[in-house]
Amino acid sequence: MPEPLVRVRNLKMHFPIHAGILRRKVGAVKAVDGVSFDIFEGETLGLVGESGCGKSTVGRALLRLYELTDGSVVIGGEDIATLDPDALRKKRPTMQMVFQDPQASLNPRMTVAAIIGEPLDEHTDWPEAKKTERVYELMDQVGLNRRFANRYPHEFSGGQRQRIGIARALALNPKFIVCDEPIAALDVSIQAQVVNLLEDLQDRLGLTYLFISHDLSMVRHIADRVAVMYLGQIAELSPRDALYAAPLHPYAQALLSAVPEADPALEATRQRIILKGDVPSPANPPKGCNFCTRCPKVIPLCREEKPRLSEVQPGRFVACHLVAANQDTVGGHVSPGPEVREHNQQGELS
Amino acid sequence: MPDGASPVLDVRGLKTVFKTRGGEIHAVNSVSFHLRPGELLGVVGESGSGKSVTMMSLIGLLPSPPAEVRGGEVLLGGRDLLKLAPRDLQAVRGAKVGFVFQDPMTSLNPVFTVGNQIMEPLMKHMGMTKAQATDRAAELLDLVGIPDARKRLKSYPHQFSGGMRQRVMIAIALACDPDVLIADEPTTALDVTIQAQIIELVKELRQKLGMAIVWITHDLGVIAGIADRVMVMYGGQVVEQAPVKQLFANPQHPYTRALLKTVPALTGARAARLEVIQGQPPLLQGEPTACPFRARCAHAHPRCEAENPARRAIDGLPVGQGHDVACHWTPPPTSEVAHA
Numbered sequence: 251m252p253e254p255l256v257r258v259r260n261l262k263m264h265f266p267i268h269a270g271i272l273r274r275k276v277g278a279v280k281a282v283d284g285v286s287f288d289i290f291e292g293e294t295l296g297l298v299g300e301s302g303c304g305k306s307t308v309g310r311a312l313l314r315l316y317e318l319t320d321g322s323v324v325i326g327g328e329d330i331a332t333l334d335p336d337a338l339r340k341k342r343p344t345m346q347m348v349f350q351d352p353q354a355s356l357n358p359r360m361t362v363a364a365i366i367g368e369p370l371d372e373h374t375d376w377p378e379a380k381k382t383e384r385v386y387e388l389m390d391q392v393g394l395n396r397r398f399a400n401r402y403p404h405e406f407s408g409g410q411r412q413r414i415g416i417a418r419a420l421a422l423n424p425k426f427i428v429c430d431e432p433i434a435a436l437d438v439s440i441q442a443q444v445v446n447l448l449e450d451l452q453d454r455l456g457l458t459y460l461f462i463s464h465d466l467s468m469v470r471h472i473a474d475r476v477a478v479m480y481l482g483q484i485a486e487l488s489p490r491d492a493l494y495a496a497p498l499h500p501y502a503q504a505l506l507s508a509v510p511e512a513d514p515a516l517e518a519t520r521q522r523i524i525l526k527g528d529v530p531s532p533a534n535p536p537k538g539c540n541f542c543t544r545c546p547k548v549i550p551l552c553r554e555e556k557p558r559l560s561e562v563q564p565g566r567f568v569a570c571h572l573v574a575a576n577q578d579t580v581g582g583h584v585s586p587g588p589e590v591r592e593h594n595q596q597g598e599l600s
Numbered sequence: 601m602p603d604g605a606s607p608v609l610d611v612r613g614l615k616t617v618f619k620t621r622g623g624e625i626h627a628v629n630s631v632s633f634h635l636r637p638g639e640l641l642g643v644v645g646e647s648g649s650g651k652s653v654t655m656m657s658l659i660g661l662l663p664s665p666p667a668e669v670r671g672g673e674v675l676l677g678g679r680d681l682l683k684l685a686p687r688d689l690q691a692v693r694g695a696k697v698g699f700v701f702q703d704p705m706t707s708l709n710p711v712f713t714v715g716n717q718i719m720e721p722l723m724k725h726m727g728m729t730k731a732q733a734t735d736r737a738a739e740l741l742d743l744v745g746i747p748d749a750r751k752r753l754k755s756y757p758h759q760f761s762g763g764m765r766q767r768v769m770i771a772i773a774l775a776c777d778p779d780v781l782i783a784d785e786p787t788t789a790l791d792v793t794i795q796a797q798i799i800e801l802v803k804e805l806r807q808k809l810g811m812a813i814v815w816i817t818h819d820l821g822v823i824a825g826i827a828d829r830v831m832v833m834y835g836g837q838v839v840e841q842a843p844v845k846q847l848f849a850n851p852q853h854p855y856t857r858a859l860l861k862t863v864p865a866l867t868g869a870r871a872a873r874l875e876v877i878q879g880q881p882p883l884l885q886g887e888p889t890a891c892p893f894r895a896r897c898a899h900a901h902p903r904c905e906a907e908n909p910a911r912r913a914i915d916g917l918p919v920g921q922g923h924d925v926a927c928h929w930t931p932p933p934t935s936e937v938a939h940a
Contacts, residue, residue, distance in 0.1 A: 300791035407880050437646040437881070438818055442862040442874040449873070464791065467821075471864035471874060494866065508796035510821030511866050514844045517825035524800055525793045528761040 254288035255426060255458050256312065261285045261321035263304070263311050267533060279533045281307040283482040284321075286559065289426070294452065294459040296473030296490070298466055298505070302529060304482040305462045306350075309428040312460065313345050314338060325426060343373050343422035350431035352411030356403040362389075362414055363399040369421040388417040391454075392447060409440035416447065420455070428460045433468065445472055466509045470494050475565075478502045481540040482532055484559055487567040498568045501541045539571070547572055607634035607675075608779050608812050609658075614672035616650075616657045619665055626884050627653045629836040630672075632911075634920060635780060640806065640813045642827030642844065644820060644859075648881050650836035651816045655782050659697050660689045677779065695725040698773030698811075702785035704765035708757040714741075714768050715753025721775045740771040743808075745801055763794035767801065774809070784816045799826055820863055824848060832856050835882045835892025838911065842923035852914060852925040854897045891927070899929040 263282040266275045282304040289295045299305045310316055312323055318331045325345055333341060346369075349355035356365055363385050370381045386396050392413040403411055412432060419427055429448065433441040445468060451457060463469050469476055470490060477487040478499065486499035497503045504523040511517055525544045530536055536543050542552040551571050559569040568574070616628035628650045635641050645651040656662045658674050658681060674681040676696060681689060693699070701707040709717060718740055719733040728736065734753065741749035744767040757765055766786060773781055783802070787795040803826065806813065817823060823830055823844065830847045832840040832855065840853040851857045861875035879896040891897070894904040907928070915922040 300793060409880070438820075439646060439859060439862055439877040439881075442876045443878075446874055446876055466792070467864045467866045470866060470870065504793060506866070508792040509866050510795075510799075510819065510825045512820035512824050512848065512860060512863050513865075514824045514848050516867070517821075520825075522796055522800070524796055528763060528794070 252290060255291040255326060256289040256460070257322075257324040258288070258308075258312065259286045259322045259324075261308065261311060261323065262319040263307050263316055264319040277533055279531075280482050280535060281532055282311060283532075283535070285479075285482075285484055286321075287477055287484065287487055289458055289460060291425075291458055292452075292456055293474040294461050294472055296469035296476040297460060297462045297479060298464060298469050298476060299479035300464060300505075300529065302481075302532065303479040304532070305479050306430050308479070309347070309430045309460060309462050313347055313428055315347075343369070344424050345426045345428070346419040346422070346424040348412075348415050348419050348427060348429045348432045351435050352408060352415050353403070353435070355415055356411060358403055361400050361402060362394070362406075365403070365414060366417045366421060369418060373422055384421065385417075388420055391420065391451065392417045407440075408436050409443055412436060412444050413447065416444075416451070420451065423455075424457070426458045426460075428462070430462045431464070432461075433465070434463070441468065448472065466506060478505060481529060481535055483540055483569065484567070485541065485569055487559070489565050492563075492566060498562065498566065498573050499541075499570050500545050500547045500572070504546070539569075608637050608677070609635040609814075610673075610675040611654075611658065612673045612675070614654060614657060614674065615670040616653055616662070617668050617670050619668065623885050626886070626888055627667075627836050628657060629884075629888050631833075631836075631838055632672075632920060633831055633838065633841065635812045635814060637812055638806070638810045639828050640815060640826060642823040642830040643814060643816045643833060644818065644823055644830060645833035646818055646881060648884075649833040651833045652784050653836075654833070655699075655784060655814060655816060658782075659693050659699070660686070661693075661699075691725065694721040694778075695776045696779050698776070698778040698781045700766070700769050700773045700781065700783040700786045703789050704762060704769050705757065705789075707769060708765060710757055713754050713756055714760070718753070718768070718772050718775055721772065725776045736775070737771075740775060741768070743774070743805070744768070744771045745797075746771075761794075762790055763797055766790060766794075766798055770798075770801070770805070774805070774811075777809070778811060780812050780814065782814045782816075785818070786815070787822065788817065788819070795822070802826070820860065832859075836884055836888070837892060837908075837926060839893065839927065840923075840925045841911070841920065846915075846923050850923075852923070852931055853893075853927050854899050854929065854931075855893050857931070858898075897929075901928070903928050 261282055262284055264278040264280050267277045267279060268274065269276045285308055297305045297308060311318055314330050321331065322329045323331050328341060330338060330341060366388055367381050367385045370376060370384060385399065389396055389399065394410065394413050403414065433444050436444060449472065452459065461469065461472055473490055475489050476493050478485045478501065480501045486497060486502045493502065497506050504525050507523045523546060527544055530543055538553040538555055539557050542548050545552065557569045557571045557574065559567050560574060562568050562573050612632050614628055614631045618625040618627055631654050643651045657669050669682060681692060715737050718737040722728045722733040722736055737753055738750040741752060746752055746764060746767055760768060787798050790798065815826060827844045830842060830844050831838050832853065834855050840856045851860055858875060858877045862877060864874060877896055882892045888908055891904040891909055894900040909926045909928045911919045911924045911926045913919050913922060913924045
């Protein structure tokens with residue numbers, strides 16, 4: 251087993267809730283509550299889940315864009331959770347981020363050359379000519395015409411803006427890039443262009459990605475292994491093909507069954523697991539398993555005790571009492587019982 | 601679906617233009633389609649393809665200026681909506697045509713209770729008293745699967761989750777028992793598991809109420825699971841139209857064919873590399889005289905520049921009835937012919 255490039259252990263990210271005149275802390279939003287995983291060099295780990303499950307928070311915490319509540323994030327042998335500011339700054343060139351909204355993450359008053367070159371200004375003492383050369387090289391790499399170097403972000407389309415964001419992330423030759431929903435804001439026909447670019451760059455530069463997305467089909471395309479998050483925790487982490495062929499965690503099963511497929515014949519025969527209700531508030535997660543309020547297979551134990559993420563098959567990690575209890579019999583395909591095909595709601599008034 | 605039935609909605613040659621300082625934008629260009637009773641028509645296209653603008657033009661929801669509906673007919677129950685006075689059109693909206701928008705947060709008024717907003721069209725269009733409207737509103741909330749409906753009438757939109765808000769939007773759109781429901785990307789802002797709930801709800805409501813639905817989306821997967829017939833739009837035009845199975849089994853237009861390939865599959869073989877449609881969508885400035893897709897098309901030839909292709913039937917049925925495509929190019933016959 252090779253040493254992982256990124257090793258995350260028991261990552262917790264709680265955001266305090268203040269209330270009252272004295273702004274006393276009355277609780278915390280447990281956005282990420284004890285997440286552990288490894289990312290190996292050169293691989294793409296997909297991180298999927300629905301809005302509010304904490305996937306973006308994990309991405310940001312990994313680069314220490316937040317101060318962690320607890321846990322460790324070891325990247326290339328150094329625990330960045332405890333690095334002092336100077337050391338962290340020296341570490342930054344090796345880890346970068348591509349953001350979701352290319353409109354909001356590019357400064358409208360800076361030219362493309364200035365945006366892509368900013369990391370070089372910050373982290374190198376190169377002469378101007380060398381920097382310009384590097385900016386041009388980066389623009390070539392991401393498929394932007396050099397002639398556009400002095401234009402402003404608003405003159406570009408969404409897909410091109412995302413290319414600018416990618417070029418900026420590549421400027422310092424990072425090893426590890428967190429891609430936070432990099433294609434969510436783009437049109438279908440443009441998404442493929444950006445995904446292909448990310449794959450090409452990975453092959454050429456040996457990059458390691460954490461690819462955060464809610465698009466399960468795209469994650470199947472790009473990721474080697476996939477982690478499914480629910481309410482601040484990892485429900486299942488499995489190799490891609492194993493997960494998509496036979497998800498083990500009931501939430502992963504429901505999530506995959508809910509994704510519509512562009513094939514009417516297949517759609518007509520598919521059994522869909524319709525989950526009841528909404529995701530509970532992360533400020534007040536349920537006792538026991540986080541999924542117990544919506545799980546179609548819930549048993550009394552689920553409401554009492556939190557299941558731990560454990561390796562139930564080689565390389566497959568699942569946090570579920572049911573899967574842990576009968577390892578041999580589980581592994582069935584998405585096959586909901588009749589009881590899950592209703593959809594009365596339980597309103598979430600919090 | 602009754603094929604012979606006369607359509608509830610018949611749109612012919614609709615043209616909508618936006619006047620901007622940079623010139624005119626031809627957002628909708630000679631769009632024709634019809635909707636049969638009880639049918640669900642899927643409209644697919646990327647942002648800027650004109651799908652939403654088409655639907656908003658139908659019932660006069662676009663601000664003018666800058667928008668101007670420059671031609672065409674919109675026949676609903678024998679009347680041309682484009683010729684109606686604003687007051688009469690208002691009576692049609694809500695009563696005959698229900699609209700569900702993409703974002704349930706911005707389309708509900710945050711300072712009124714949900715009950716208030718469902719009752720508004722009932723009292724306005726149906727002449728109900730407050731008590732009657734309250735009863736009907738509770739019934740509607742119950743219909744769209746909101747538990748404890750009567751109590752929830754007093755709640756405000758922020759007290760509902762995204763999926764619940766979309767249910768409320770659907771309840772409002774259904775309030776006056778419309779003939780046509782237009783749903784503009786109703787599940788795009790929702791998570792997949794919530795999207796599955798809403799799709800299941802709409803399928804159920806269709807069976808119960810039997811109204812005709814136009815469902816606008818960019819998600820081919822959603823369309824595959826829910827539509828009877830699909831209309832693909834690109835650059836303000838209808839480029840292909842077909843029964844859903846045929847469209848997916850035997851796509852004719854290069855854009856449709858490419859679009860189907862750019863979406864990675866959830867099951868089955870996994871492509872090593874995604875197919876790409878190079879370039880950007882057109883800007884739609886000026887009168888459209890050429891095929892809007894020519895710049896990105898793998899099969900473009902000089903005729904595509906010279907002449908904007910008209911829709912032609914490929915299965916012998918009249919254009920709009922069966923499978924038609926607006927393209928000069930004919931794909932080679934495939935072995936996987938439609939099973940439809």
